[in-house]
Amino acid sequence: MRPHRNLVRSYAQDLRLFGSPMSKVGLVLMLGTLLVLPTVVRDDFWLSVLIYSGITAIGAIGLNLLTGYTGQISLGHAFFIGAGAYAAAVLGGDLGLPLPLWLLGSAAVGAVLGGLIGPFALRLRGHYLAIVTLGLIFIGEHLWRNLRTVTGGNNGTSVGAQATIGPVDLGSLRLAGEVYSRNQGYFWLVWGLVAVIALLARNLVRTRPGRALRAVRDHDQAAEVIGVRAGRYKIGAFMVSSAIAAMAGALFGSYQQHVSPDDWTLLLSIQYIAIIIVGGLGTIFGSVLGAVFVGALPALIDEYSSAIPGVSTEAGGDGFISVFALNQAIFGLLIVLFLVFEPRGLAGIWVRVKAYFKAWPFSY
Numbered sequence: 017m018r019p020h021r022n023l024v025r026s027y028a029q030d031l032r033l034f035g036s037p038m039s040k041v042g043l044v045l046m047l048g049t050l051l052v053l054p055t056v057v058r059d060d061f062w063l064s065v066l067i068y069s070g071i072t073a074i075g076a077i078g079l080n081l082l083t084g085y086t087g088q089i090s091l092g093h094a095f096f097i098g099a100g101a102y103a104a105a106v107l108g109g110d111l112g113l114p115l116p117l118w119l120l121g122s123a124a125v126g127a128v129l130g131g132l133i134g135p136f137a138l139r140l141r142g143h144y145l146a147i148v149t150l151g152l153i154f155i156g157e158h159l160w161r162n163l164r165t166v167t168g169g170n171n172g173t174s175v176g177a178q179a180t181i182g183p184v185d186l187g188s189l190r191l192a193g194e195v196y197s198r199n200q201g202y203f204w205l206v207w208g209l210v211a212v213i214a215l216l217a218r219n220l221v222r223t224r225p226g227r228a229l230r231a232v233r234d235h236d237q238a239a240e241v242i243g244v245r246a247g248r249y250k251i252g253a254f255m256v257s258s259a260i261a262a263m264a265g266a267l268f269g270s271y272q273q274h275v276s277p278d279d280w281t282l283l284l285s286i287q288y289i290a291i292i293i294v295g296g297l298g299t300i301f302g303s304v305l306g307a308v309f310v311g312a313l314p315a316l317i318d319e320y321s322s323a324i325p326g327v328s329t330e331a332g333g334d335g336f337i338s339v340f341a342l343n344q345a346i347f348g349l350l351i352v353l354f355l356v357f358e359p360r361g362l363a364g365i366w367v368r369v370k371a372y373f374k375a376w377p378f379s380y
Contacts, residue, residue: 053203068311069307070203071268076304077304078259079292083297084302088141092133092285096265098277099126099129100123103118104118104119115180115186123263126265136148138247206271217300291309295307295310314343318339
């Protein structure tokens with residue numbers, strides 16, 4: 017018996033990257049905004065906030081592929097981000113490789129490390145896997161502080177990886193006689209990579225491997241019964257997630273130009289967990305939303321902490337809470353609030369709003 021053509025059409029629409037003409041219009045508007053925004057917003061502070069948010073979005077997409085789509089809880093995301101930053105320092109700084117090579121090389125380092133950690137996911141799940149990945153933070157802290165020839169030890173190391181593609185230097189961009197600042201060039205670089213990685217991740221989760229990842233997340237034993245090789249997909253998810261995290265770390269190091277072991281702490285991993293929960297587990301769009309919403313908070317709090325009552329901006333200050341402790345409290349509060357009141361995150365809110373207007377005036 018042949019399926020009804022409407023069902024076939026509906027399934028085909030679900031497989032489309034852009035399900036409606038409005039989605040294509042929205043994409044064009046979004047790309048136009050990304051191209052024009054740095055020429056309108058020239059303030060270095062706000063551009064830097066957007067750049068850090070974009071870098072965080074890349075790392076969040078990687079973690080969401082692992083946790084949101086595959087169901088593998090990881091608290092060691094900061095370890096892979098740090099590894100990518102130090103890889104960029106060696107490949108782009110010491111060896112002087114151009115942007116495409118040091119960026120892909122950092123991703124390869126992350127993929128290898130993820131492949132070494134991935135086999136632990138075959139025997140562990142849930143809280144047990146989270147504890148194992150938590151150990152990566154402390155292993156990484158020991159490595160970053162003692163591999164002085166690579167990391168510079170406690171004082172950190174400079175990252176000389178330049179954003180150059182052939183003759184084009186995005187750190188000092190010249191187009192049509194106009195000179196653009198370093199922040200403007202990095203904005204286009206980072207958010208261009210966000211668009212590319214989000215597109216690739218979106219394609220991945222729509223294909224057979226993406227459906228296999230969700231089957232493993234929902235019930236890995238049942239997935240094995242229907243022919244899904246759960247072990248291969250778990251290790252593959254760790255490798256892809258770690259590679260994307262390392263790319264985020266490489267961009268972070270290149271933009272900041274100096275990194276230290278204090279950058280890759282447990283708080284960073286918790287921040288990424290908060291981002292994918294607030295943005296929406298199992299959604300690529302939610303990863304970007306969460307990064308913009310949560311990832312910008314530390315920079316904004318640090319910038320305007322003097323105007324927040326009770327916040328101490330320096331050691332021994334008059335406030336009852338430090339900026340660092342305030343960031344921790346906010347991340348924890350956001351995780352609790354969204355898990356209790358909005359488990360689907362900002363992406364779920366967006367879906368409901370879109371459905372409301374799509375059904376209007378018959379929505380209720």
